[in-house]
Structures are given as structure tokens and as C-alpha cells.
Amino acid sequence: MQRSLSDMIRQGRGVAPADLVLKGGRVFDLVTGDLTATDVAICGDTIVGIQAEYQGAREIDVSGRILVPGFIDTHLHVESSLVTPFEFDRCVGPRGVTTAICDPHEIANVCGLEGIRWFLDCAGHLLMDLRVQLSSCVPSTHMETAGARLEAADLVPLMDHPKVIGLAEFMNFPGVLMEDPGCLAKLDAFRGRHIDGHAPLLSGRDLNGYLAAGIRTEHEATSAAEAMEKLRKGMRVLIREGSVSKDLHALAEILTERHSPYLCFCTDDRNPLDIAEHGHLDHMIRTAIALGSSPLAVYRAASLSAAEAFGLKDRGLIAPGKRADIAVIDSLESCRAQRVFAGGVELTPDAFAAREVLAPVARASVRAPQVTARDFRTAGNRAETPVIGILPGKIITEHLTYDIAPEDGDKRPDLSRDLVKIAVIERHGKNGNRATGFVKGFGLKHGAIASTVCHDHHNIAVVGADYADMALAANRLSQIEGGFVVAEGGRVLAELPLPVAGLMSLEPFERVREDLVALRAAARGLGVTLEEPFLQLAFLALPVIPHLKITDHGLVDVDKFEVIG
Ligand SMILES: Nc1ncnc2[nH]cnc12
Numbered sequence: 372m373q374r375s376l377s378d379m380i381r382q383g384r385g386v387a388p389a390d391l392v393l394k395g396g397r398v399f400d401l402v403t404g405d406l407t408a409t410d411v412a413i414c415g416d417t418i419v420g421i422q423a424e425y426q427g428a429r430e431i432d433v434s435g436r437i438l439v440p441g442f443i444d445t446h447l448h449v450e451s452s453l454v455t456p457f458e459f460d461r462c463v464g465p466r467g468v469t470t471a472i473c474d475p476h477e478i479a480n481v482c483g484l485e486g487i488r489w490f491l492d493c494a495g496h497l498l499m500d501l502r503v504q505l506s507s508c509v510p511s512t513h514m515e516t517a518g519a520r521l522e523a524a525d526l527v528p529l530m531d532h533p534k535v536i537g538l539a540e541f542m543n544f545p546g547v548l549m550e551d552p553g554c555l556a557k558l559d560a561f562r563g564r565h566i567d568g569h570a571p572l573l574s575g576r577d578l579n580g581y582l583a584a585g586i587r588t589e590h591e592a593t594s595a596a597e598a599m600e601k602l603r604k605g606m607r608v609l610i611r612e613g614s615v616s617k618d619l620h621a622l623a624e625i626l627t628e629r630h631s632p633y634l635c636f637c638t639d640d641r642n643p644l645d646i647a648e649h650g651h652l653d654h655m656i657r658t659a660i661a662l663g664s665s666p667l668a669v670y671r672a673a674s675l676s677a678a679e680a681f682g683l684k685d686r687g688l689i690a691p692g693k694r695a696d697i698a699v700i701d702s703l704e705s706c707r708a709q710r711v712f713a714g715g716v717e718l719t720p721d722a723f724a725a726r727e728v729l730a731p732v733a734r735a736s737v738r739a740p741q742v743t744a745r746d747f748r749t750a751g752n753r754a755e756t757p758v759i760g761i762l763p764g765k766i767i768t769e770h771l772t773y774d775i776a777p778e779d780g781d782k783r784p785d786l787s788r789d790l791v792k793i794a795v796i797e798r799h800g801k802n803g804n805r806a807t808g809f810v811k812g813f814g815l816k817h818g819a820i821a822s823t824v825c826h827d828h829h830n831i832a833v834v835g836a837d838y839a840d841m842a843l844a845a846n847r848l849s850q851i852e853g854g855f856v857v858a859e860g861g862r863v864l865a866e867l868p869l870p871v872a873g874l875m876s877l878e879p880f881e882r883v884r885e886d887l888v889a890l891r892a893a894a895r896g897l898g899v900t901l902e903e904p905f906l907q908l909a910f911l912a913l914p915v916i917p918h919l920k921i922t923d924h925g926l927v928d929v930d931k932f933e934v935i936g
């Protein structure tokens with residue numbers, strides 16, 4: 372909690388004992404790169420003294436440890452962790468993540484402002500500092516049916532909320548370039564404020580036009596060349612390592628000390644299984660150093676550069692006057708957090724247990740039509756068929772074309788060519804739309820997988836080799852308030868209910884991790900070869916990521932920005 376100025380001045384000067392002193396450690400100085408042996412004096416939520424000896428009302432011995440500024444995830448969707456903000460706080464805080472800048476457009480696509488307000492309310496009860504950007508593109512385009520629509524007038528009343536930094540990722544980049552009135556109204560309302568970007572593969576003059584609109588960051592860069600063009604044009608590049616989008620290896624070469632002030636880290640969408648198995652930003656730090664980036668460059672990206680990119684001047688260094696966000700780690704290279712302090716509060720099980728947990732919103736959010744096997748037939752008299760090509764570890768898909776000859780009026784899955792059926796079913800109770808298509812890359816040989824996590828409109832996505840199993844999996848989602856289902860031979864093999872908006876579980880993150888292990892095993896039993904099939908499925912519906920996607924309106928050629936069938 373915040374102490375008086377007099378208390379902080381006295382404790383910083385050492386004329387009064389500090390509230391807390393971390394003694395005997397070495398601080399990693401992200402300005403000079405030095406590792407300096409020093410006590411760290413903390414008064415309330417603020418660091419007040421370093422590079423001197425201090426006494427404290429409470430003293431913790433951190434001898435042999437290294438102290439680094441708390442890590443900042445600069446772009447994520449908490450919903451993609453599949454747990455509530457409270458469980459997300461408890462899951463990643465102890466790994467050193469003390470600030471997270473989220474875009475709640477997933478829940479906003481289901482229940483609009485109610486979801487954003489719930490996130491803002493939750494943010495006031497967490498130990499980490501969760502900042503909530505205002506979702507700029509709900510729905511992401513005109514080519515999908517979402518549960519809500521947000522215009523500039525909906526967002527402006529929230530723009531000065533203390534937990535709001537600015538406008539969240541402006542994904543509808545075609546809408547910006549085409550001067551869509553709704554897009555321009557939002558950009559105008561937030562003019563001069565922080566606006567996050569999302570412009571995968573956009574370059575040249577069109578990128579210049581997009582940036583001229585005041586958009587400042589990019590987390591969708593998937594190659595070093597793309598990232599360098601965007602750095603050179605003044606964007607902050609947020610290097611991403613999520614559960615599906617894994618760009619760290621491709622971008623590690625640009626993570627130099629020279630570029631590090633303009634580079635940050637983010638996860639975007641990372642589930643509790645990957646967090647448990649590999650880590651969160653701590654995983655990115657370990658990996659980036661192992662790939663050859665210097666610790667100075669890497670820890671700057673994880674904290675100081677992020678703080679400066681988002682105007683969070685009160686953090687990013689272990690220095691007097693900064694928030695007491697501190698990770699006590701074993702070594703720079705392994706980055707295993709031994710103790711973590713957020714705003715001077717140590718992140719312990721008791722501290723998490725003492726939080727007031729708010730009741731969820733958006734229950735019973737699945738209002739989809741019941742479907743039958745017949746609903747998955749794909750009519751068509753031309754054999755030439757567009758097919759979504761999956762690129763493992765990417766959310767960018769290929770626009771493939773295969774000849775699939777209709778049989779008794781239906782284009783059926785062809786497992787010999789790994790061409791399986793995909794469908795999207797509108798589930799917000801708006802119009803009952805259903806669209807079908809083909810996808811290559813799952814490896815699926817039997818059964819079906821269904822999900823209400825279906826970026827970003829979060830309708831029902833179902834992929835399968837058997838229509839009856841597809842119907843069973845899709846209909847089961849209505850019974851469990853949404854989530855993931857694996858079905859085969861007329862039976863549900865595994866499921867993970869996500870009753871909050873059809874996106875988040877009410878269970879502890881440890882339980883969700885266990886359920887994900889069972890789901891992935893069940894999916895592998897169907898022949899699925901993808902490491903993360905559920906999020907990979909979820910992204911096949913996102914019409915602001917090139918090249919071919921599918922929504923409840925039909926197949927979307929993202930490059931042409933139109934529904935093609
Ligand atoms: N959840 C998400 N929504 C929109 N664009 C994304 N790119 C990666 N993750 C995304």
C-alpha cells in the first residue's frame with residue numbers, strides 16, 4: 372500500500388527503518404548492465420533505497436540471489452489462459468510477472484462492455500498490476516457474427532479509467548486503410564493516446580498509412596525482416612511466444628542491446644499447460660538468452676523497455692521511487708523466480724488467498740442451435756475447393772486449393788489427403804448461421820473436436836472426420852456452457868468446461884492444466900498431430916490473420932478481405 376511522502380523520504384535516507392529490506396543480493400542494473408551487490412529498501416509499495424546498507428522493520432536474506440525488475444507482459448488475452456483473471460494472477464505472478472497489459476476483446480466479443488467492466492473490476496483485486504486496454508475491434512470485421520458490437524461511443528467513457536492505458540490492438544487494418552467510418556471514429560477518439568497495433572505482413576506505403584493513424588506497437592511480426600521494417604518506422608515490436616504463435620526464435624536475432632529499448636515481450640495467448648510445462652515470460656527470457664541475446668537486452672525487453680513503451684514511468688528498474696516490483700531469481704540465464712514482490716507485496720499463497728475474488732459474468736453464454744450430421748454436408752458442383760492450410764506454431768494459414776469431387780451432393784472429408792471438415796456455428800443466439808469448409812494439417816483420422824474458444828467472435832468451431840461426432844461434440848458444448856470437447860464413435864472422450872463466456876474455467880489453473888493434458892491425449896488418439904490443437908482450431912476463425920479463414924459467414928479470403936463461399 373502507498374505510504375506518505377515523508378515516510379518514503381525518511382526511509383530512503385535511512386533515518387527511519389524501512390518497512391522491508393532485501394539484504395545481501397545483487398541488483399541487475401538495466402541501464403548500465405552491472406550486477407551490483409546492495410540492499411534494497413522498500414517503503415510500502417515503493418523502492419526507496421539501493422546502493423547502501425539499510426535496516427528494516429522486516430528483513431529478508433536474499434544472499435546469492437539476483438534481483439531484477441518485475442516482468443511486464445505487454446500484450447495478452449487473459450481469457451486465452453482459460454482461467455479467470457484471479458487464477459491468471461496466481462499462475463504467472465510467482466514466475467515474476469508483475470504487470471500484464473491485456474486486451475479483453477475475447478470476453479467483449481461474447482458480452483460486450485459487461486465483460487470489459489468485469490475485467491476492470493477484477494484488476495482492482497489482483498496482486499499483479501493488470502492493465503486493461505479498450506478493445507478496438509469487436510467484432511474484428513464485418514465478416515463474422517459476434518455476441519456484441521463496440522463503437523467509439525461505447526469506449527470513450529472508459530478511456531480515463533485508472534487501469535486503462537489506451538486502445539487495444541487495432542486488428543481491422545484493412546478497415547483503417549479503407550477509411551472505414553467506424554474505425555476512423557475510434558482512432559479519432561483516442562488520437563494522441565496509446566493505440567496498440569496488429570498488422571500481420573503489412574508493409575510499405577500501406578504500413579505507413581496505418582502508422583500515420585497513430586498506431587504504435589506490433590506483436591504480429593513473424594519474421595526478422597517484418598519486425599525490422601516496423602522498428603525502423605517507429606513501432607515498438609512486442610516479441611511474442613504464445614501457445615500457438617511462437618515468434619521468439621524467428622525474432623531472436625534482432626534482440627540486440629542496440630534495439631532492446633524498442634523491443635518488448637508478450638504472450639498474446641498462452642494456456643496453463645504451456646505455462647506449467649515451459650513457463651511464461653520467464654520462459655521467453657531463458658530462451659532468448661540461450662539463443663544468444665545478452666541478458667541486458669533480454670531483461671530490458673522484459674521490463675524497462677515495456678514500461679517505457681506503455682508510459683508506465685513508475686516501474687522497469689530497481690531504483691528509488693519505482694514500484695517495488697521485484698523478482699528474486701537464481702541466475703540471469705535460468706530465471707527461476709525464488710520470491711516475487713508486486714507493489715511491495717510478496718506473492719505468497721496466503722497473499723493470493725487473501726484477495727477478494729469477484730463473481731463471474733457471462734454464464735450460460737452458449738445459445739447455439741442443436742445440429743445434426745446433415746448440417747456438416749458441403750454442397751457444391753465444382754470439384755475445385757479452397758482448403759485452409761495449417762502452419763504448426765503459426766496462426767497464419769495457407770490458402771490451398773484441392774479438387775474434392777461431390778458424392779451424392781456432399782463434399783466429404785478425404786483422410787488420405789488429410790482434408791477434414793471444419794464448421795463454424797453461430798452461438799450467440801443472433802442468427803444460427805452455419806458454415807462448412809475444409810482444413811489440412813490436423814492429422815485427424817477419427818471423431819471430432821469442438822470449441823467455443825473461436826477467435827475472436829467465439830462461435831462454435833468444430834473439426835472432424837465424422838459428421839455425427841461433429842454434431843455430438845458441437846451440441847455437447849451447449850450443455851457444458853462452452854469449452855473444448857473431443858468426441859469419437861458417438862461418445863465424448865474428454866472435455867473442458869469453460870463456463871465463463873464459453874472461454875474461461877472457474878477451476879484452479881492446476882485443474883485446467885490436468886484437463887488439457889487429458890484433452891490433448893484424447894486428440895492424439897484421434898490421430899491429431901498438432902502440439903496445441905485446440906488453440907490452433909480456435910484461430911482458424913480469425914479473419915484478420917492471413918490468408919484463408921472461416922467464420923459463421925463462410926470462408927474468408929483475408930487478403931481480398933471478402934467472404935468467398
Ligand atoms: N486472441 C487474438 N485475437 C486477435 N488476434 C490475435 N493474434 C493472436 N492472438 C490473437
Ligand SMILES: [Mn+2]
Pocket residue numbers: 540542569590591
Ligand atoms: Mn493480435
